[in-house]
Amino acid sequence: MSQQPVPVPDGLVDAFWEYERALMADDLPTLDRLFAPGASTLRGDANGLLVGHDQISAFRGGRGGAPKRRIVQTHVQTIDRDHALVVAITELERGGRGQQTQLWARTRDGWKVTAAHVATAAPALDTRVWRLVGDPLVEPLGHGDLDGETVAVKDLYAVRGQRIGAGNPAWLDEARVEPVHARAVELLLEAGAAVRGIARTDEFAYSLAGANTHTGTPPNPKAPHRISGGSTSGSASAVSLGHATIGLGTDTGGSIRVPAAYQGLFGIRTTHGAASTYALLPLAPSFDAVGWLTRDAGLLRRVGEVLLPPAPRNPRHDLVAVPGLIRMAEDDVAAVVDGFAADHGAMRESWDLADLSLWLQAFQTVQAWEAWRERGGWLTGRLDTLGADVRGRFEAASLIDDDRADAARGVLAGARERILDLLGDRVLVLPSASSVAPLLGQGLQAVRDATMGLTCLAGIAGLPAVSLPRSTRQGLPTGVCLVAAPGRDRDLLDLAADLG
Amino acid sequence: MSQQPVPVPDGLVDAFWEYERALMADDLPTLDRLFAPGASTLRGDANGLLVGHDQISAFRGGRGGAPKRRIVQTHVQTIDRDHALVVAITELERGGRGQQTQLWARTRDGWKVTAAHVATAAPALDTRVWRLVGDPLVEPLGHGDLDGETVAVKDLYAVRGQRIGAGNPAWLDEARVEPVHARAVELLLEAGAAVRGIARTDEFAYSLAGANTHTGTPPNPKAPHRISGGSTSGSASAVSLGHATIGLGTDTGGSIRVPAAYQGLFGIRTTHGAASTYALLPLAPSFDAVGWLTRDAGLLRRVGEVLLPPAPRNPRHDLVAVPGLIRMAEDDVAAVVDGFAADHGAMRESWDLADLSLWLQAFQTVQAWEAWRERGGWLTGRLDTLGADVRGRFEAASLIDDDRADAARGVLAGARERILDLLGDRVLVLPSASSVAPLLGQGLQAVRDATMGLTCLAGIAGLPAVSLPRSTRQGLPTGVCLVAAPGRDRDLLDLAADLG
Incomplete structure (x- = not known):
């Protein structure tokens, strides 16, 4: 781990916000594209862990959109020019805050999420x-x-x-x-x-x-x-x-x-x-x-x-x-x-x-x-x-x-x-x-x-x-x-x- | 991102389990050592995000131990020989499952967690x-x-x-x-x-x-x-x-x-x-x-x-x-x-x-x-x-x-x-x-x-x-x-x- 502040890799910030906009618009093709293909991509929330792009895509197709939210904090840990972890604090329109942790990797097709962990405030x-x-x-x-x-x-x-x-x-x-x-x-x-x-x-x-x-x-x-x-x-x-x-x-x-x-x-x-x-x-x-x-x-x-x-x-x-x-x-x-x-x-x-x-x-x-x-x-x-x-x-x-x-x-x-x-x-x-x-x-x-x-x-x-x-x-x-x-x-x- | 299966880096598995044992024993010095020093280390759970090793250490010192749990699944995404993401599914002794996402980095002092996102089943x-x-x-x-x-x-x-x-x-x-x-x-x-x-x-x-x-x-x-x-x-x-x-x-x-x-x-x-x-x-x-x-x-x-x-x-x-x-x-x-x-x-x-x-x-x-x-x-x-x-x-x-x-x-x-x-x-x-x-x-x-x-x-x-x-x-x-x-x-x- 570098002890120096490391610059955020090129293009990552754009990809992050593209993902966020697509999530709010329930734009499934963009969400699918921004998650890494293959069987090892991960997405977990309170209902359990989904393993593989197919499971994740099917879940998104069935849920009818994510809860409306805005990003109120981000923290980036740059690993190298092709990899970074992005931790975001979200504020939900319905109340409460959440945390989203994403590992991003740059591929020939651009930046992709290889793992996401999503948490929101539990209901009453x-x-x-x-x-x-x-x-x-x-x-x-x-x-x-x-x-x-x-x-x-x-x-x-x-x-x-x-x-x-x-x-x-x-x-x-x-x-x-x-x-x-x-x-x-x-x-x-x-x-x-x-x-x-x-x-x-x-x-x-x-x-x-x-x-x-x-x-x-x-x-x-x-x-x-x-x-x-x-x-x-x-x-x-x-x-x-x-x-x-x-x-x-x-x-x-x-x-x-x-x-x-x-x-x-x-x-x-x-x-x-x-x-x-x-x-x-x-x-x-x-x-x-x-x-x-x-x-x-x-x-x-x-x-x-x-x-x-x-x-x-x-x-x-x-x-x-x-x-x-x-x-x-x-x-x-x-x-x-x-x-x-x-x-x-x-x-x-x-x-x-x-x-x-x-x-x-x-x-x-x-x-x-x-x-x-x-x-x-x-x-x-x-x-x-x-x-x-x-x-x-x-x-x-x-x-x-x-x-x-x-x-x-x-x-x-x-x-x-x-x-x-x-x-x-x-x-x-x-x-x-x-x-x-x-x-x-x-x-x-x-x-x-x-x-x-x-x-x-x-x-x-x-x-x-x-x-x-x-x-x-x-x-x-x-x-x-x-x-x-x-x-x-x-x-x-x-x-x-x-x-x- | 490599499309090939990548071997888990040397020493990571041992560090992961050392951390887990220390967590269950509430062994604060070991937990402190296994989290990366410095102001950018992250740990988030349902109560919010802690930023920096000091905040995280103070939180651990005050909570009187983590809930007893066992690891029932792990998924490793190897980034390179010095970095990997480990997603673990936990089963809590009190009931319910959780997810822990950790980014690990190898330093001169061994493997350290630079970011952790911890979720457990919400109470009734x-x-x-x-x-x-x-x-x-x-x-x-x-x-x-x-x-x-x-x-x-x-x-x-x-x-x-x-x-x-x-x-x-x-x-x-x-x-x-x-x-x-x-x-x-x-x-x-x-x-x-x-x-x-x-x-x-x-x-x-x-x-x-x-x-x-x-x-x-x-x-x-x-x-x-x-x-x-x-x-x-x-x-x-x-x-x-x-x-x-x-x-x-x-x-x-x-x-x-x-x-x-x-x-x-x-x-x-x-x-x-x-x-x-x-x-x-x-x-x-x-x-x-x-x-x-x-x-x-x-x-x-x-x-x-x-x-x-x-x-x-x-x-x-x-x-x-x-x-x-x-x-x-x-x-x-x-x-x-x-x-x-x-x-x-x-x-x-x-x-x-x-x-x-x-x-x-x-x-x-x-x-x-x-x-x-x-x-x-x-x-x-x-x-x-x-x-x-x-x-x-x-x-x-x-x-x-x-x-x-x-x-x-x-x-x-x-x-x-x-x-x-x-x-x-x-x-x-x-x-x-x-x-x-x-x-x-x-x-x-x-x-x-x-x-x-x-x-x-x-x-x-x-x-x-x-x-x-x-x-x-x-x-x-x-x-x-x-x-x-x-x-x-x-x-x-x-x-x-x-x-x-």
């Missing part, structure tokens, strides 16, 4: 994750095993003094102020936890994506530019981001397990009926189960000690894996679950999967019939308030007559017996979701169906299921799911704490 | 600025001139369904849930604004610093590493950061004008009694006035149309400046106010300042006597709950007997006459605060007294005062204050909109 709250947040929003009601912990409450649980929003602004508008806490919230508060805030959910919890049409998709910090998973989307992202330590949610057909897998979190869906659903807005009461997510297995278990009823313990947990079920996941995920099963001595067992698609259909039918029974009255005349995917599901649900629902219930009764039979007092090893988190903007219906083929098993039989965070070879989060017989929640939590 | 809410925040916290109650605007409510105003915290956790613990909105809050909601959240204040508004001992000092984006100003500290920072467009506050002895000046915002303290203080927790009712801050003068005026009573208008506003008052400010600030007065043809007039320190003392005496009358009952036995500066003020206040307060009131009656006499129907040009925002960690008592010597004039006479944002030659925010006769709030708001 990340509205993709939260509807309300406080320091805390609700103080603890006692002291206990959860002293110092903070809870992100899915916007389906009653919080005294607040309304339930259920992910839909029209519902929120009409909602009453809740007179009491949901029982699950109250138990957490009594054990010493504080409520950090009320977190976003997919509308009426009727999705596994987290892509709420009104409030956007919460970020997935371990898999940037990919969906969060849902419907416990806000709670999961809040935990991933370190905004809360406990993400309280629900799981009807995978709404805890899927975001746990996509974001690399621990999660549990409890035995149907084991943890209180008092003052929880239902989706499909026959399947709805309380669940939560954490970043460590010890805390996952401690929450269970607070929310779960006492139960006889069974230290046996022989693992069993059905290769046909594992193969329902994409190869990268299946490889992780296969490896887990092998490492932990799971017995491999074949199991007749011929009826699985029938079971899934029956599960979705009864779920839909119940969802319409719960929400149909309110939604009649208000379907327009829903995002396209959730609306489509409710519209289909409205067409299911009682006979079809009854027939589906018959199918599920048989399925339940088969599933309990497979399990016995063993623990089934499964993929938590059929794939890693899809990229933002990707179609999601096929992913949903593939994942529900796996997650519906615990839903159908009301079984507890924990998801353990693992990584694919590509370094993306995925989940290994452990499913046990009803009431064995605490056994699973012990197992999760052992296996980590 | 900035607890220095906010106690509660929502999307929104309170929906508008109507439509009007403030449609689309968002309000940061100082934690002294009642918000229905919430408690008043007054900047003191013990007070908050015992506070009731408010049954109605403060009148000022209600009027803003009826005019279409939403409440974004409840913003921090100095304890019981009894400070001009914003350095709340319990929740820290809100950031000052336009003057990084400097105090926010108070006591309307959180509301002011919320507006600066773009978290809200309107910062609702109070001004007893400068609590709007000082943060406006320190942060480069527009602010108004209204005529005493003109805007409703219903359901506002008082500090010193004889002086407490409603006020607000914005980033533009047009909005400052629109809020006035909502909160102020109708009043006869007077388009005359001859400016007058008292050189002796301007000279009470530090030179950089005085130069700005002098320039403003000259640019706008203010008449220069001398005025007898001999009694000014007596007036200030009398103002502080009556303020203290009233503050103790308001809060003394609750504070008795609870003085320990206060930060040192506010505690000292309340302790002194508790010693003021009625005779001393009466005598001070007599002084203020005379002062009031003299001030109104100076004004007539003119507008007095003053510094809003005696200095730019002091650096964090600096002693504040002298600054407070110097500023109050200026701000007490409007306080004593119950006058409206607007603060216009200006910059010193060093580029730091400061404020020009315009003070008029009681009831001329709207005239001042027009003038502010004209002069910008």
Whole structure:
């Protein structure tokens, strides 16, 4: 490094300002030209790092312009006549300042940015994750095993003094102020936890994506530019981001397990009926189960000690894996679950999967019939308030007559017996979701169906299921799911704490 | 720029990891050694840019260690054998990911960082600025001139369904849930604004610093590493950061004008009694006035149309400046106010300042006597709950007997006459605060007294005062204050909109 002041290289200042003007004009061809071509160009911001000119260009094409700003300070570190670092302080029209660090290199085609790091003032709250947040929003009601912990409450649980929003602004508008806490919230508060805030959910919890049409998709910090998973989307992202330590949610057909897998979190869906659903807005009461997510297995278990009823313990947990079920996941995920099963001595067992698609259909039918029974009255005349995917599901649900629902219930009764039979007092090893988190903007219906083929098993039989965070070879989060017989929640939590 | 993959220079990887280990161990000598010496070394994060090795070293010495993290990705752009950019993705133990961009240069003493840009996941809410925040916290109650605007409510105003915290956790613990909105809050909601959240204040508004001992000092984006100003500290920072467009506050002895000046915002303290203080927790009712801050003068005026009573208008506003008052400010600030007065043809007039320190003392005496009358009952036995500066003020206040307060009131009656006499129907040009925002960690008592010597004039006479944002030659925010006769709030708001 030279100790002498070094002049700013020729042409750099012009290139810098050309870039700034193009950014403000959202002039994509100029921006593309001023970023270095190739696979090693970098651009990072609070939503993650983009690697390679193509990713950066695609991002710019999709965002509809950068926030308006002006440059209020620049600092240039000249490296040589062809390279310099430019640090700029920006002042945003919407308020707050930011910093932009760019490495520029002179090529035959002129000056190009090879790496950019962009930061702006964070918003008051990340509205993709939260509807309300406080320091805390609700103080603890006692002291206990959860002293110092903070809870992100899915916007389906009653919080005294607040309304339930259920992910839909029209519902929120009409909602009453809740007179009491949901029982699950109250138990957490009594054990010493504080409520950090009320977190976003997919509308009426009727999705596994987290892509709420009104409030956007919460970020997935371990898999940037990919969906969060849902419907416990806000709670999961809040935990991933370190905004809360406990993400309280629900799981009807995978709404805890899927975001746990996509974001690399621990999660549990409890035995149907084991943890209180008092003052929880239902989706499909026959399947709805309380669940939560954490970043460590010890805390996952401690929450269970607070929310779960006492139960006889069974230290046996022989693992069993059905290769046909594992193969329902994409190869990268299946490889992780296969490896887990092998490492932990799971017995491999074949199991007749011929009826699985029938079971899934029956599960979705009864779920839909119940969802319409719960929400149909309110939604009649208000379907327009829903995002396209959730609306489509409710519209289909409205067409299911009682006979079809009854027939589906018959199918599920048989399925339940088969599933309990497979399990016995063993623990089934499964993929938590059929794939890693899809990229933002990707179609999601096929992913949903593939994942529900796996997650519906615990839903159908009301079984507890924990998801353990693992990584694919590509370094993306995925989940290994452990499913046990009803009431064995605490056994699973012990197992999760052992296996980590 | 080379199109060939370039090998990572010798020794860089070792230096990178040495730095990372030193950071995790808070090994200050090693960190100092691995940052390039000299005045051009840069380190930026969400709190602003530090320039020069000394500033960076002082920052590290004061922060008590970096958040625990691990490196999960690195990308190296080799510039030549002595220079490389290293971009690292970090995963924080507390949750969330970050990005660190470093430019490294090889010197005779080995590899050194010449520039670093550090970003981590933003917290759920900035607890220095906010106690509660929502999307929104309170929906508008109507439509009007403030449609689309968002309000940061100082934690002294009642918000229905919430408690008043007054900047003191013990007070908050015992506070009731408010049954109605403060009148000022209600009027803003009826005019279409939403409440974004409840913003921090100095304890019981009894400070001009914003350095709340319990929740820290809100950031000052336009003057990084400097105090926010108070006591309307959180509301002011919320507006600066773009978290809200309107910062609702109070001004007893400068609590709007000082943060406006320190942060480069527009602010108004209204005529005493003109805007409703219903359901506002008082500090010193004889002086407490409603006020607000914005980033533009047009909005400052629109809020006035909502909160102020109708009043006869007077388009005359001859400016007058008292050189002796301007000279009470530090030179950089005085130069700005002098320039403003000259640019706008203010008449220069001398005025007898001999009694000014007596007036200030009398103002502080009556303020203290009233503050103790308001809060003394609750504070008795609870003085320990206060930060040192506010505690000292309340302790002194508790010693003021009625005779001393009466005598001070007599002084203020005379002062009031003299001030109104100076004004007539003119507008007095003053510094809003005696200095730019002091650096964090600096002693504040002298600054407070110097500023109050200026701000007490409007306080004593119950006058409206607007603060216009200006910059010193060093580029730091400061404020020009315009003070008029009681009831001329709207005239001042027009003038502010004209002069910008």
